[in-house]
Amino acid sequence: MSPSAxxxxxxxxxxxxxxxxxxxxxxxxxxxxxxxxxxxxGESGSGKTTTARIxxxxxxxxxxxxxxxxxxxxxxSRRQRVxxxxxxxxxxxxxxxxxxxxxxxxxxxxxxLRLHFRLSAEARRxxxxxxxxxVGLSERNARALPRQLSGxxxxxxxxxxxxxxxxxxxxxxxxVAALDVSIQAQVLTLLDQIRRDTDISYVFVSHDLGVVRAxxxxxxxxxxxxxxxxxxxxDLLRSPQHPYTRLLLDSVPEPGWDPAAVARSNRALAAAxxxxxxxx
Amino acid sequence: MRTVHSDAPVVRSTDPAxxxxxxxxxxxxxxxxxxxxxxxLADVSLTVAQxxxxxxxGESGSGKSLTVRSAMGMxxxxxxxxxxxxxxxxxxxxxxxxxxxxxxxxxxSMVFQDPRAAVNPVRRIGDYLTEGLRAAGTPRxxxxxxxxxxxxxxxxxxxxxxMRQHPYEFSGGMLQRVVIAGALSVRPSxxxxxxxTTALDVTTxxxxxxxxxxxxxxxxxxxxxxxxxxxxxxAVCDRVYVMYAGRIVEQAPSAExxxxxxxxxxxxxxEAHPSLHGPRRQLRAIGGRPLALAEAPSGxxxxxxCPQAVDAxxxxxxxxxxxxDSVAACIRPGRENWT
Numbered sequence: 221m222s223p224s225a226x227x228x229x230x231x232x233x234x235x236x237x238x239x240x241x242x243x244x245x246x247x248x249x250x251x252x253x254x255x256x257x258x259x260x261x262g263e264s265g266s267g268k269t270t271t272a273r274i275x276x277x278x279x280x281x282x283x284x285x286x287x288x289x290x291x292x293x294x295x296x297s298r299r300q301r302v303x304x305x306x307x308x309x310x311x312x313x314x315x316x317x318x319x320x321x322x323x324x325x326x327x328x329x330x331x332x333l334r335l336h337f338r339l340s341a342e343a344r345r346x347x348x349x350x351x352x353x354x355v356g357l358s359e360r361n362a363r364a365l366p367r368q369l370s371g372x373x374x375x376x377x378x379x380x381x382x383x384x385x386x387x388x389x390x391x392x393x394x395x396v397a398a399l400d401v402s403i404q405a406q407v408l409t410l411l412d413q414i415r416r417d418t419d420i421s422y423v424f425v426s427h428d429l430g431v432v433r434a435x436x437x438x439x440x441x442x443x444x445x446x447x448x449x450x451x452x453x454x455d456l457l458r459s460p461q462h463p464y465t466r467l468l469l470d471s472v473p474e475p476g477w478d479p480a481a482v483a484r485s486n487r488a489l490a491a492a493x494x495x496x497x498x499x500x
Numbered sequence: 501m502r503t504v505h506s507d508a509p510v511v512r513s514t515d516p517a518x519x520x521x522x523x524x525x526x527x528x529x530x531x532x533x534x535x536x537x538x539x540x541l542a543d544v545s546l547t548v549a550q551x552x553x554x555x556x557x558g559e560s561g562s563g564k565s566l567t568v569r570s571a572m573g574m575x576x577x578x579x580x581x582x583x584x585x586x587x588x589x590x591x592x593x594x595x596x597x598x599x600x601x602x603x604x605x606x607x608x609s610m611v612f613q614d615p616r617a618a619v620n621p622v623r624r625i626g627d628y629l630t631e632g633l634r635a636a637g638t639p640r641x642x643x644x645x646x647x648x649x650x651x652x653x654x655x656x657x658x659x660x661x662x663m664r665q666h667p668y669e670f671s672g673g674m675l676q677r678v679v680i681a682g683a684l685s686v687r688p689s690x691x692x693x694x695x696x697t698t699a700l701d702v703t704t705x706x707x708x709x710x711x712x713x714x715x716x717x718x719x720x721x722x723x724x725x726x727x728x729x730x731x732x733x734x735a736v737c738d739r740v741y742v743m744y745a746g747r748i749v750e751q752a753p754s755a756e757x758x759x760x761x762x763x764x765x766x767x768x769x770x771e772a773h774p775s776l777h778g779p780r781r782q783l784r785a786i787g788g789r790p791l792a793l794a795e796a797p798s799g800x801x802x803x804x805x806c807p808q809a810v811d812a813x814x815x816x817x818x819x820x821x822x823x824x825d826s827v828a829a830c831i832r833p834g835r836e837n838w839t
Contacts, residue, residue, distance in 0.1 A: 402785065402805075405773075433775075473734070482707075486706065
């Protein structure tokens with residue numbers, strides 16, 4: 221299953237997405253190495269979620285291409301889509317909406333196993349138990365319905381379900397944004413653990429720079445559909461080159477924070493965006 | 501009734517401060533549940549002085565929203581309360597409908613998390629802003645003029661045009677400004693903001709916070725800022741109360757809270773928060789999940805999740821103890837006493 225280990229697992233080139241007259245994603249490139257974690261940072265309207273949805277085939281790009289293990293994503297045959305779904309999976313902000321409310325958590329985790337593998341009922345049961353164990357869900361949690369779980373537990377269930385088919389890439393769209401801080405740290409720690417134990421790669425979409433720092437090696441910063449800065453996450457946060465990256469960093473509240481100064485640079489940047497070419 | 505531990509008395513402020521704009525004294529609240537009363541708040545006390553910004557920080561179920569709503573008299577319909585919630589001399593818990601309406605019309609107003617849920621989507625912004633003024637007896641022309649002035653004050657570029665627009669024509673940040681203008685129209689001495697920037701982009705958050713701080717400084721209002729974000733609370737507030745499972749577990753000046761958290765829960769929250777500064781380190785997650793008061797264990801509510809817990813933590817709810825400039829509901833407050 222794994223082609224050459226040196227080749228990037230995901231390659232995105234010249235990606236564009238237009239909705240009518242609106243260009244949501246504008247000429248986006250990036251690559252993701254096997255076992256690496258890439259952050260896509262941006263605010264609403266940056267195109268980060270649209271980019272993520274194109275990666276997993278939920279949206280079709282207007283132009284450009286996405287290659288998964290060297291193979292083009294977004295072609296139309298059903299067989300190929302199933303094969304691709306096997307290699308790239310997505311986790312959403314609100315896992316509640318991605319679960320069938322009538323299925324117990326263990327049934328939901330078993331579902332993709334049924335679709336993608338030929339396993340005996342017993343082997344499937346064992347695998348589900350193993351997955352629940354891996355993400356820290358108790359047997360009681362596993363027999364519960366999604367609505368009976370807390371937000372953090374549901375997100376663990378979503379991760380278990382995605383991991384079941386052993387994807388090469390997991391796309392996480394604001395996956396911890398709705399969780400309480402103490403629970404968010406648990407899920408981030410879990411994701412880090414999983415990446416160390418397997419050769420899975422992450423595309424981690426988030427507006428939260430602290431979260432991105434905690435779980436990614438490299439990152440791209442998106443604004444109005446374009447990538448404005450890219451690099452190793454630590455470098456990006458320590459010495460941001462683009463004024464927008466600096467603005468995002470300055471926007472993180474902490475003791476001694478000056479929101480009025482942030483507001484001023486935000487307006488200055490917005491004014492500069494009206495006259496493109498002035499930006500660094 | 502909780503008493504302050506005798507050998508570490510909590511000193512009341514020695515300044516001859518004016519009466520606080522909000523004072524909550526021993527607020528305990530429960531609602532009716534299928535199997536008897538469900539406790540939600542226990543012995544919550546806090547004060548907000550004129551011109552002061554006070555943070556209320558906590559995770560889900562901590563009771564922070566409920567506490568701040570009590571100051572508006574917005575309580576669940578089956579709520580049973582004890583204690584006092586005093587806003588500008590009126591005890592909100594005992595006030596009748598008319599007194600509450602007067603209070604909301606003249607002394608206290610609130611800004612919520614989702615501005616889209618706070619305004620009527622089919623009415624114009626002008627209607628939203630003048631409604632309260634008109635109800636208070638302001639003549640139409642004057643109400644309109646005041647609304648336009650307020651919109652200008654909160655930074656809308658074309659207030660005259662905004663008066664004729666509908667909520668859907670505004671971004672979240674701009675609509676939150678409109679809601680703030682509405683809250684200011686009653687000239688409150690106390691402004692309650694419940695996660696006012698949580699639904700906004702981070703750069704927009706800075707704009708809205710800057711606006712709130714400006715308005716507060718200009719009008720000398722007391723501001724209560726409810727948030728789950730410790731960093732935001734520390735940046736915005738003079739003092740912060742940390743809530744857990746329906747109780748206040750720590751109260752401290754913002755800078756102190758960050759520098760030297762006195763309660764293990766505050767310390768754990770800070771360590772669980774992914775930081776942008778210093779060397780990159782492993783996040784330290786807090787085990788378990790945040791509890792509501794009804795599910796909390798006896799003794800200290802946090803003891804099941806607390807790395808510092810000892811046997812004595814099961815013996816009764818810890819009294820508030822002073823630690824430096826902070827006050828914490830812990831039998832061993834302060835990092836130097838932890839293992």
